[in-house]
Amino acid sequence: MKINYEILSRRDKVQLTIEPEILDSEIVDNSRPLAIISDENVAKLHAKPLCQKWKKGGISCQLFTVPAGENSKSSETMTSLQLQLLQAGYGRDCVIIGIGGGVVTDLAGFVASTYCRGVPLILIPTTLLAMVDAALGGKTGINLPQSKNFVGTIYQPESIWIDPNVLETQPLDSFRDGLVEMIKHGLIWDANIFSWIEQNVERLLKKEPSTLKKGIIDSCKIKLSIALRDTMETGLRRLLNFGHTIGHAIETVSNYEVSHGTAVAIGCLVEGHLSHLAQSDLDRIAKLFHRIGISLEAAQKIPAEKITQAMCYDKKGIHSVPRFVTLEAIGKAHSHKGDYCTFINENEISKALEWMHHDLHKLARP
Numbered sequence: 557m558k559i560n561y562e563i564l565s566r567r568d569k570v571q572l573t574i575e576p577e578i579l580d581s582e583i584v585d586n587s588r589p590l591a592i593i594s595d596e597n598v599a600k601l602h603a604k605p606l607c608q609k610w611k612k613g614g615i616s617c618q619l620f621t622v623p624a625g626e627n628s629k630s631s632e633t634m635t636s637l638q639l640q641l642l643q644a645g646y647g648r649d650c651v652i653i654g655i656g657g658g659v660v661t662d663l664a665g666f667v668a669s670t671y672c673r674g675v676p677l678i679l680i681p682t683t684l685l686a687m688v689d690a691a692l693g694g695k696t697g698i699n700l701p702q703s704k705n706f707v708g709t710i711y712q713p714e715s716i717w718i719d720p721n722v723l724e725t726q727p728l729d730s731f732r733d734g735l736v737e738m739i740k741h742g743l744i745w746d747a748n749i750f751s752w753i754e755q756n757v758e759r760l761l762k763k764e765p766s767t768l769k770k771g772i773i774d775s776c777k778i779k780l781s782i783a784l785r786d787t788m789e790t791g792l793r794r795l796l797n798f799g800h801t802i803g804h805a806i807e808t809v810s811n812y813e814v815s816h817g818t819a820v821a822i823g824c825l826v827e828g829h830l831s832h833l834a835q836s837d838l839d840r841i842a843k844l845f846h847r848i849g850i851s852l853e854a855a856q857k858i859p860a861e862k863i864t865q866a867m868c869y870d871k872k873g874i875h876s877v878p879r880f881v882t883l884e885a886i887g888k889a890h891s892h893k894g895d896y897c898t899f900i901n902e903n904e905i906s907k908a909l910e911w912m913h914h915d916l917h918k919l920a921r922p
């Protein structure tokens with residue numbers, strides 16, 4: 557399955573290919589030197605074998621590895637990579653290939669967008685979250701000690717190659733984070749996709765290839781439909797933040813002990829409650845999160861005042877007052893006159909956080 561899309565504002569063309577075993581085929585040309593950026597886990601499992609195969613095929617390529625984990629999205633790692641590229645003789649004619657999860661695709665994207673004022677980029681996402689979210693839409697970035705993703709660029713790769721087979725090696729815990737983003741895409745954009753996930757959740761959890769491929773294609777289409785209409789995040793793209801105003805606050809307050817997927821799942825339910833979704837819809841959403849193995853217990857433990865404080869730093873906020881994406885129903889978000897997010901009065905937010913503590917865990921279970 558190939559999807560070609562054009563970034564109209566910049567005339568960039570991106571080719572997205574989603575195909576099991578695509579990485580086993582001859583996909584790279586040998587006319588440009590390749591610099592592969594990966595993390596230690598993915599290098600061992602996927603990037604090193606690919607690099608060796610390409611070398612055998614006469615392609616000039618070298619692998620640059622960073623430690624696995626969020627800490628590698630730092631200015632130190634970025635500078636070190638740029639120096640290593642320079643020392644290895646890479647110039648404007650090279651291509652950077654990021655092979656890994658969202659940490660690697662964000663970091664490699666940022667390096668590619670700044671090295672020699674920008675060199676071509678190819679992304680090979682290897683986590684479900686990177687396939688349906690991080691690798692699509694052109695956002696790149698690194699963290700500052702004070703704030704996640706604070707420094708970055710909008711830079712489109714020339715190609716994205718998605719091989720669902722690489723997910724066989726992804727641990728289930730982080731695989732669930734990707735499933736939560738797929739569910740979020742259904743919630744904000746397409747009720748049929750939400751229902752399809754409900755019907756296929758066991759097959760997705762077993763990583764059945766044809767089911768995974770369909771789920772990834774549908775989810776990528778939703779992310780692209782939204783991100784390409786609003787590359788600079790001035791309106792529609794805010795929808796992708798559904799569940800994330802509360803979710804990011806939970807991650808921060810828990811010192812990142814609560815995973816992104818769990819925090820966003822709780823965030824989707826609390827923001828669904830703030831949207832006045834019917835009880836039956838909230839039950840349906842909670843049931844699906846339970847079925848993919850997300851435990852919602854963290855919701856009872858995080859102090860409401862700390863969540864309120866942490867939400868002041870949300871990027872959608874104005875003058876430190878948070879704004880929320882809200883839903884009319886499963887599959888349909890409110891447009892709020894093109895802002896796609898809205899202020900909600902303090903009292904209602906406090907009540908919703910109380911509901912999170914005392915009632916969220918009473919929602920239906922499978």
Ligand SMILES: NC(=O)c1ccc[n+]([C@@H]2O[C@H](COP(=O)([O-])OP(=O)(O)OC[C@H]3O[C@@H](n4cnc5c(N)ncnc54)[C@H](O)[C@@H]3O)[C@@H](O)[C@H]2O)c1
Nearest residue numbers: 597624657658659660682683685686689690695722725726
């Ligand atoms: N740019 C964007 O639009 C965007 C959107 C969402 C998230 N992100 C970013 O993505 C990052 C999170 O990405 P993530 O969840 O993929 O985490 P990650 O990149 O840290 O990967 C999770 C873990 O899985 C390992 N891994 C990756 N692929 C594997 C595979 N196939 N087999 C075995 N192990 C594998 C990694 O080494 C790592 O230890 C965050 O930094 C977030 O800010 C960016």
Ligand SMILES: [Zn+2]
Nearest residue numbers: 737800816820
């Ligand atoms: Zn997310």
